Amino acid sequence: MPRQRRGLRARPRRHSAPVPWPSNPVSRFSRHYFYFHFTNQPYPEDRKGCYLCFRVERTQGGLSSEVGSGVFENEFYPKEPVHAEICFLNWFKAQPAFQAQRLAPEEKYQVTWFMSWSPCFQCARQVAKFLRDHTSVQLSILAARLYYPRRPQYQQGLRSLQGAGAHVAVMTPADFASCWEMFVDDHKKRFWYWKGIYINSCSLAKSLEDILGQGVFC
Template sequence: MQRQRRRGPRARPRQHFTPVPWPRNPMRWLSLDYFYFHFTNWPNPKGRNGCYLCYQVKRTQEGLSWDVGTGVFENEFYPKKPVHTEICFLNWFKTQQAFLAQNLSREENYHVTWFMSWSPCFQCARQVVAFLRDHKHVQLSIFAARLYYSRSPQYQQGLRSLQGAGAQVAIMTPADFAFCWDIFVDDPLRPFRYWKGIYINSCSLSKSLEDILRSSVVVAKEWTAEMQQQHRNQDLTPVPRPRPRIKPKTFDFNFQNIDSYGRKSTFLCFKVERWENGSFLGYQKGVFRNQLYSDHAELCFLDWFCDVVLSPDEIPCPDVQYRVTWYISWSPCFECAEQVAHFLKENRNVDLCISAARLYYENEDVQGLRDLVDAGAQVAMMAPEDFKYCWDNFVYHWGWRFNYWNNICQNSYYILQEKLDEILWD
C-alpha cells in the first residue's frame, strides 16, 4: 500500500500573515520538491537563500554502534534573530536525554553526520569548532552539496578550522544524494533522478574544497619559514623608533573617518602610562607609520615597546604594570591582530586600548578584531574628542585649533561604532 504523502516545509509567510514560533525543527522528512531545489549541486544556483541540514546520529559503546535518530533542520527566521541550521542542530542536540546522560559516562561516543545544502559560514564554523573542543566524545562528518562563498578567505578559514578541530569536511557525491533521498525525502517509493552535471559538479567542488583545505598546510609552512628568516635577521634589523608628532595635513588626510580613498598608510599615535605611587603616570608617547619600516605600524610599536619599555638594558620588567593607548588610522589587519593578541597573552602586565578612525574589516580581519578582544584588549572607534586629543598631543599644530570636519559624528563615528559592535558581539 502506498504511504500517504507528508506535508513538506511551510511556504514563505503571506503578506499580512503573523508568523508563529518555529515549532518544526527538527523535521522528520524533506519534501521532494524542496530536496531537488535546495540540494542541486550547481556551482552558482539562484534563489537558494536557505540552508537545509539532514542529520544522522549514531551512538557507539564497547565497539557496538546503533542509530540514535535522523531528521532535517532548516534556518530559523522568527520570532527572534535568525539562527542557522548548524546552530539549530547544536542547540537541539545538547538538550537530548541520551546526550545529557552520556556526559556522565565517557564510555560512549557519538558520530554525527551532516548532509548540508550549503557548507557552513565562518560564524557557524567557529561555534561548531568550540562545541567539538568541549565535547571530545562527539565526532562530526560534514558533506555539503555546495560551497558557500568559497572564494572568501574568511569562509575558507572557517572550513579549515573545522578540519583542524577533527571534523571531516567533504563534498556530497552522487551516492550521498541518493542516500539522502532514501532516508530523508518524503516520497522514497519514487526513484531518485540524477540531474545533469551532478557528477562533474561534485568533482569540481571536491577539487575546490581540496585546494582550500590543503592551503592551510602551505600557509603554515610559509609562516614558519618567514618566522625563521625574521629570527635570523633579528640582530641585523634596527629597532624602529617613533616620531614625536606629525604634520597637520598628514593628520587631516589619514585620520578622517569619512572617506578611505587613497589612504593606504597606517599611522599609530600611542601613549604609554606606567603604574607608579598608586596611579598611572605618563611615560612615553609618539607616532609610528607602517611604510617607513618593513612591518606594519602595530608591529613596529611592539618591537619598540619590548626593546625600550619592557626590557631596558636587556633587563625584563615583568612586575611593572603598563597601560597603552593606541589611536590608529586603520584598525589592525588579521596578521597584526593575531600577533598583538599573542603579545597580550604573554604579557599580562600590559593593558591595551585601541581606538581606530576607520575599520579595516575585509575577509578574515573581522576574526582578528575578535581575537584582540578575547586577549583582553579594548577596541572602539575614535570619537570626536579622540581626534581633538590626537591633534593636541601628536600634531605640530603651532597653536591652531582643531577643526571638526562635517559629519565627523553623525554619519561616521556612530555608523562605524555600530558596525564594530556587530563584528565583535554578534
C-alpha cells in the same frame, strides 16, 4: 483553488523557493524541496536558506544505536535568525543521551550532516569549538555546495572545522542518493541524477581540496 491537504507542501513554482515549514526539525521533507535546495550547481538562484539533514549514532561497549535523525532549516522567525548548524547543536545538547555522557565517558557519537550549503564562518567557529570541547563527538559534513568559497574568512572556517577533527567533504552522486533514501518523504520513487551532478561534484571537491590542502580524486 483546491485545498491543500494538511501536513503536505505544495510543489514550488518554477524559479521560486518553497515556503518555510512550520517546525524544526522535521523527520523528512518532500522531493521537491530536495531537488530545489540540494542541487549542486555552484551558484543557483533563490537558495538563500540552508538545509541540514542529520543522523546521530551512539556507540557504547561495541554496540551502536541511533539517537536521532531529521532535517533542520535556518530559523528566520519569530526572533533572531538561527542557522541550521546552531539549531542542531541546541537540539543535540538537549538530548538525554548526550547530557548523561558525563556518567559514561566511554560513549562515542558519530554525527553525519548532509548540507545544502557548507557552514558560514561564524557557524564553523562555533561548531569547531563544540568539537574541541566534546572529543567523544565525531562529525562528518557532506555539503552539496560551498558557501562563498573564495572569501578568506569562509575558507578559514572550513579549515577550522577540519582542525577540530571534522571530516569535511563535498557530496558525491552516491551521497545525494543516500540522502534521498534517508530524508525524502517519497524516497521509494527513483532518485533522478540531474544534468551536471557528477561534473559539479568533482569541481566543487577540487575547490575544497584547494581550501583544505588535501588531495581529492574524481
